[in-house]
Amino acid sequence: MRYFHKPGTAVFVLSVLFFFAAMISPSSAAILVVGPGETYTTIQSAIDAAAPGDTIQVRAGTYVEDLSIITNDLTLVSLDGHGLAVVEGAGGSPDVIGIRTGFGVTIDGFRILPGSAATFGIHHFGGAPTTPVTITNNTAEDFSSYGFSFFFSNMEGTEFTFSNNTMINCRIGSYMCGFNGCTVRITGNTATDCYTGMECEELDKGLGGDAEITGNTITRDPSLGPGDAGIDIRCPEDTTRISGNRVKGPFQYGIYIEYLGSFGRTPAIVFVESNAIAGTGHGIYFNYLLYSMPAEVTVRCNEVKNVDYGIYVASMSTGLLHHADTHVSFSGNSILNAALYGFYNNTGELLDARENWWGDVSGPFDDKTLPGTPDYSNPAGTGSRVSQFVDYDPWLTEPAGAEKPALLSPADGAAGVSLTPVLASGPFVSPLPGVTHKASHWQLGTAADFTSGLVIDEESLSDLTAKTVAGTLANGTAYYWRVRYRDSNDVLSEWSDTWSFITGGSSGGGGGCEAGVFGPSMLLLLVPLCLMMKNRR
Secondary structure, three states: OOOOOOHHHHHHHHHHHHHHHHHHOOOOOOEEEEOOOOOEOOHHHHHHHOOOOOEEEEOOEEEEOOEEEOOOOEEEEEOOOOOOEEEEOOOOOOEEEEEOOOOOEEEEOEEEEOOOOOOEEEEEOOOOOOOOEEEEOOEEEOOOOEEEEEEEEEEEOOEEEEEOOEEEOOOEEEEEEEEEOOEEEEEOOEEEOOOEEEEEEOOOOOOOOEEEEEOOEEEOOHHHOOEEEEEEEEOOOOOEEEEOOEEEOOEEEEEEEEOOOOOOOOOEEEEEEOOEEEOOOEEEEEEOOOOOOOEEEEEEOOEEEEEEEEEEEOOOOOOHHHOOOOEEEEEOOEEEEEEEEEEEEOOOOOEEOOOOEOOOOOOEOEOOOOOOOOOOOEOOOOEOOEOOOEEOOOOOOOOOOOOOOOEEEOOOOEEEEOOOOEEEEOOOOOOOOOOOEEEEEEEEEOOOOOOOOEEEEEEEOOOOOEEEOOOOOOOOOEEEEEEEEEEOOOOEOOOOOOEEEEEOOOOOOOOOOOOOOOOHHHHHHHHHHHHHHHHOO
């Protein structure tokens, strides 16, 4: 026997279920709006009324308040745009925005000023938050201590995000310390005219971290005199990536790294790569390059120029360099115009600094007395100088080039390709900071080794990742093609892989079947027709 149910019955049952589910589920988080004419006219009154998980939206205006965040997992956001909600200290607290111990929070888009007495912009009193802390798109100006500070006694197993914030004329732009098993993202921030731009410490305590300090820009006007450090990193652990940062100005240290491998999981794994440093006393400075455990330390593709010392290794703990789990290398770096030394090693143990660019094809200047360590010298070199215990041979005869291009289309081995195809390759990628795509050299011909039958052999300033074949190709013919990129340092990448295709179509388009052949588009047209015929039965 068949049973039939009216469609309305199912709808009614589902409606009842959704109604009761809504009745027994917890209430959703609230949105509290602050501003003239709103329910809340002060930010603190909204904070006092909020429950965990609530969002406080603050309209444009200046709010003279000392804020105390006393509830976990709140979100505070500048509603009308970044920097339009201004919080200025009222003079009753050393911090304009204080976050109580152990609380997670999101603060997004505020401009924060010290007022008459505050010395901290946003200050987290620490503890061990287990909910995320996100500080993004804020600006802190003119603080005599810290623009932003976070003193955790082990934030554990959660996320810390400090991104796209701006620090202007602060003693220390930002300070972050005390993580364990966390995802830490310190990215895209800008510090201008601070004595120290950023300090990051104790990035893991043994659970295994995932820390990235990337894409930050730290500058200081020379008229302000010497600063301390652009970026100061202490106790980087497994795994810490320090990359894509820019430091410029009269800091004593561009990037200062100390006590590598102190508390975390063995081995410590640290990458220092693609940073750009200029005008500092020391470019990249290591104090205790290896501290209490073996480590994998990769220092590659950084550009350091117009400094006293390019790379300076002050110390490391005895015996760790030769541990089976230790690997330390400095390669692909460009060290230019170092007034004193391009690389100074004070440890008395030989470090691997091969395959670096020292500013001249003749290599680094090395006039040490032989025998020495390493037991060779280069007194004819006119590049930046190196000390003893720096193994620099072989060196690069030009800066590191772009990565090998990837080909996209026509696909390798494609048949029936148009007689005027578009050759397409992947994006330009350089390991060096600030290097751009200047030109591309395309080759297309009938010989796989490109020694004959060339149809295209030209370098273009405009056809960077796509090249239209203007001249008509021969039908039914196999062609081979490849490309290499030239960067803004006039350094060429290696050639891409060589791909081939066979022509067999009319002019125009990329590749594929010839006109009139049954293909996927025809199949798509037939499917609806088949369904209509079936429904008529």
